[in-house]
Amino acid sequence: xLSNPELIRSDPELGEKLKLKPxxxxxxxxxxxxxxxxxxxxxxxxxxxxxxxxxxxxxLEKNIEGIVNNIGNLFNAGYTKIPRHLEEAALxxxxxxxxxxxxxxxxxxxxxxxxxxxxxxSTSKLPVARLxxxxxIRKELRNTYWYYLDTK
Numbered sequence: 001x002l003s004n005p006e007l008i009r010s011d012p013e014l015g016e017k018l019k020l021k022p023x024x025x026x027x028x029x030x031x032x033x034x035x036x037x038x039x040x041x042x043x044x045x046x047x048x049x050x051x052x053x054x055x056x057x058x059x060l061e062k063n064i065e066g067i068v069n070n071i072g073n074l075f076n077a078g079y080t081k082i083p084r085h086l087e088e089a090a091l092x093x094x095x096x097x098x099x100x101x102x103x104x105x106x107x108x109x110x111x112x113x114x115x116x117x118x119x120x121x122s123t124s125k126l127p128v129a130r131l132x133x134x135x136x137i138r139k140e141l142r143n144t145y146w147y148y149l150d151t152k
Contacts, residue, residue, distance in 0.1 A: 088145035
């Protein structure tokens, strides 16, 4: 395989790893993995694993604006649709701050819009303590990014 790079590219496991490889060198910082993710994505915008980790970090930090501003990168990484929890973050942003940045290629699924409307109706008059109990809201609405934003 070393003498024939095409064999590496055609191998199911190694070919996928090759797609994640950075295109150039950059410094790695031990104490700031998010900087490493940004450098990796700058070097290889198609690295879906790095993009997934970046979105996961932003979601855990409740960085809604960062999520919305990076949704356009999904298309460059080969996504054909916006993952559900990212749609949920975008809908939250739209309700709280106004229009979304241009999502020219990918659109938010109508099911997510309907689910958001149901979530708002179900939770708008509930105190946070009751919401955290979870029993006052349907199970499928507890499995949303909105519920995480409200209760964690």
